[in-house]
Amino acid sequence: MVTRRNFLLGASAAGVALSAAKVSSVAMAALPQIVSMETPDTQPPLMPENGRPYNPVVTLNGWTLPWRMNNGVKEFHLVAEPVVREMAPGMKAHLWGYNGQSPGPTIEVVEGDRVRIFVTNRLPEHTSIHWHGQRLPNGMDGVTGLTQAGINPGKTFVYEFEAKRPGTFMYHPHADEMTQMAMGMMGFWVTHPKNPKFMAVDRDFVFLLNSFDIDPGSYTPKITTMLDFNLWAFNSRVAPGISPMVAGQGDRVRIRVGNLTMTNHPMHLHGHEFVVVGTDGGWTPPNSRWPEVTADIAVGQMRAFEFIADEPGDWAFHCHKSHHTMNAMGHDVPTMIGVDQSKLVDRITSLIPDYMSMGESGMADMETMEMPLPDNTLPMMSGQGQFGGIGMGGMFTTVKIREGLARNDYKDPGAYQHPVGTVAYEMNSELPPVQRQTATLSGDEIEFKARKPVSHGEH
Numbered sequence: 075m076v077t078r079r080n081f082l083l084g085a086s087a088a089g090v091a092l093s094a095a096k097v098s099s100v101a102m103a104a105l106p107q108i109v110s111m112e113t114p115d116t117q118p119p120l121m122p123e124n125g126r127p128y129n130p131v132v133t134l135n136g137w138t139l140p141w142r143m144n145n146g147v148k149e150f151h152l153v154a155e156p157v158v159r160e161m162a163p164g165m166k167a168h169l170w171g172y173n174g175q176s177p178g179p180t181i182e183v184v185e186g187d188r189v190r191i192f193v194t195n196r197l198p199e200h201t202s203i204h205w206h207g208q209r210l211p212n213g214m215d216g217v218t219g220l221t222q223a224g225i226n227p228g229k230t231f232v233y234e235f236e237a238k239r240p241g242t243f244m245y246h247p248h249a250d251e252m253t254q255m256a257m258g259m260m261g262f263w264v265t266h267p268k269n270p271k272f273m274a275v276d277r278d279f280v281f282l283l284n285s286f287d288i289d290p291g292s293y294t295p296k297i298t299t300m301l302d303f304n305l306w307a308f309n310s311r312v313a314p315g316i317s318p319m320v321a322g323q324g325d326r327v328r329i330r331v332g333n334l335t336m337t338n339h340p341m342h343l344h345g346h347e348f349v350v351v352g353t354d355g356g357w358t359p360p361n362s363r364w365p366e367v368t369a370d371i372a373v374g375q376m377r378a379f380e381f382i383a384d385e386p387g388d389w390a391f392h393c394h395k396s397h398h399t400m401n402a403m404g405h406d407v408p409t410m411i412g413v414d415q416s417k418l419v420d421r422i423t424s425l426i427p428d429y430m431s432m433g434e435s436g437m438a439d440m441e442t443m444e445m446p447l448p449d450n451t452l453p454m455m456s457g458q459g460q461f462g463g464i465g466m467g468g469m470f471t472t473v474k475i476r477e478g479l480a481r482n483d484y485k486d487p488g489a490y491q492h493p494v495g496t497v498a499y500e501m502n503s504e505l506p507p508v509q510r511q512t513a514t515l516s517g518d519e520i521e522f523k524a525r526k527p528v529s530h531g532e533h
């Protein structure tokens with residue numbers, strides 16, 4: 075893990091190395107130290123040690139990039155490079171990202187800051203960075219060919235502009251986007267308001283929605299996939315690998331989400347209502363907000379939700395498209411509910427001994443089934459809660475609300491301890507007999523059997 079202290083020490087150490095190695099002092103002095111992250115764990119908020127004060131965000135399964143101050147300019151160094159990202163324990167993906175991870179680090183600045191970003195390309199092809207949603211000079215907008223030349227492999231470009239508008243932003247390449255975004259190149263950007271009291275919250279979580287198509291048993295995403303992705307992720311992590319968002323009871327919580335997938339995601343919070351306080355255009359005026367429990371986020375959009383975490387518990391927060399809460403294995407599985415597969419299994423297992431039938435009474439058996447999976451493949455619906463299998467993968471995590479949490483305590487408090495009498499329970503009594511409509515087939519009438527089409531290309 076890299077701390078700000080390490081970063082600053084590293085920065086001064088670079089100055090020492092410089093005279094020893096006799097590298098061009100101009101070149102070395104111009105480039106800030108490269109700070110990299112080795113773990114996909116959620117890092118604690120980066121408290122600003124210089125510059126204007128602000129209330130830092132917490133990046134889900136991510137971190138914030140430290141900066142150095144250079145004559146009043148905040149200098150950051152992003153390195154586009156191949157990375158190995160653990161998407162959940164048991165599965166690593168070979169992606170492209172920034173500074174050791176995909177997504178890259180969150181960049182946090184304050185309204186009015188002068189920002190200089192050095193972008194070094196260690197990829198095998200040219201790249202660029204587009205600062206999605208920012209007001210900036212046209213030549214800093216990062217569109218290869220249109221506003222700048224591509225950053226060739228081994229080269230470093232400098233972007234410089236004033237962070238004018240406070241709000242929620244993203245960064246991503248505008249060069250061979252189909253490849254570079256499918257490989258995981260993206261990051262979050264927050265411009266904090268000049269007045270830290272403006273819309274202050276107790277906890278401010280950020281993450282990007284992204285998606286990958288990685289065949290079971292393989293490591294590298296298929297970059298030509300247009301819609302039929304099989305790993306739906308928050309910040310290149312999938313359930314059960316996504317950190318919980320931890321909050322104290324009564325905290326005002328903000329969750330900022332950017333969507334860099336190819337489809338919309340109706341994000342749904344359990345147990346609370348939220349309001350959308352921010353969009354791509356900035357903060358929404360209070361009189362334009364209304365309560366929601368689900369808000370759709372279209373492709374390329376950002377949304378900021380806020381709510382008072384007043385109900386303790388482990389509350390689900392997930393995309394409401396149910397195939398987005400499942401992991402790889404492919405979704406091209408025919409619906410077999412009610413189809414007797416026993417004779418089929420006998421016949422196939424004589425050819426393929428490992429064959430297993432699926433889905434005769436729904437897919438819930440996938441939550442616990444020990445399938446013979448290829449290496450580096452996550453079960454479709456894993457994740458255990460205190461009452462058993464959660465049956466979710468993909469875009470799923472929890473908001474864990476606890477009484478009396480310290481203000482800066484973000485560690486997983488474990489499973490919620492429910493007060494006595496507040497958990498749904500099984501009823502033990504004689505049930506009235508079940509009345510079912512009976513089929514009245516006779517003679518050569520044929521029962522109609524329908525099977526769902528297996529393609530879901532239209533998201």
Ligand SMILES: [Cu+2]
Nearest residue numbers: 339393395398
């Ligand atoms: Cu979704």
